[in-house]
Amino acid sequence: MNRIASVTSSRRKKQRGLVLSQLFIVAGFLALVWFSFGQNVLAPREQVRVPGRFGPLELVSKVEGSETLAQVRRLHGTDVNLVTAYIAEYAHGGERVTVWVGGAESESVAAELTRRMIEGIERGGAGFGNLQRLTIAGHGIFQVEGPGGKHFFYNSKEKVVWLTVEAADAMVVVERALKTF
16 A cells, blocks of 8 residues: 555656646746736837937937927827937037937838928918928928028938028038938
8 A cells, every 4th residue: 555655646746746847837938928028018119329429510418208209299289199209409619400300100100290290381370381392312301491490301211300400501411310310
């Protein structure tokens, strides 16, 4: 009888060990799935790196993250479907450029946001007028008149970029922006 009890006890120990190792594997797998979900779905999107220089101009101020998204929403009076945003101000000598960059979920969303901006300006009442379509360095951009300098905007892949330029040669600044932002 002792032998049968010993064999039975040994089998139970092996089964418990097997069950424990299976539970450990399942727990590890669930932890990995939870971590991946947290990093890829729940975590805020990675902020875009704001360049420290823009040609000869130096970064003098920047606003990033949720604060910028809130500012953009206040300006437009609506949710503009951006997932990232920053405002960077560059200056050197008497030249100054303010760059607003909004990151959309996709190129099509960025194009839609640009279209909505065009429609809003064409309707009037936005403080900007005289919308002009230009091609600079093979890229379609828009120029508008408004307070604080010369204003340009365009979309580049999944981004919408607005520039307020106070410079002797605004077109050089816009060409540089097309390469940078």
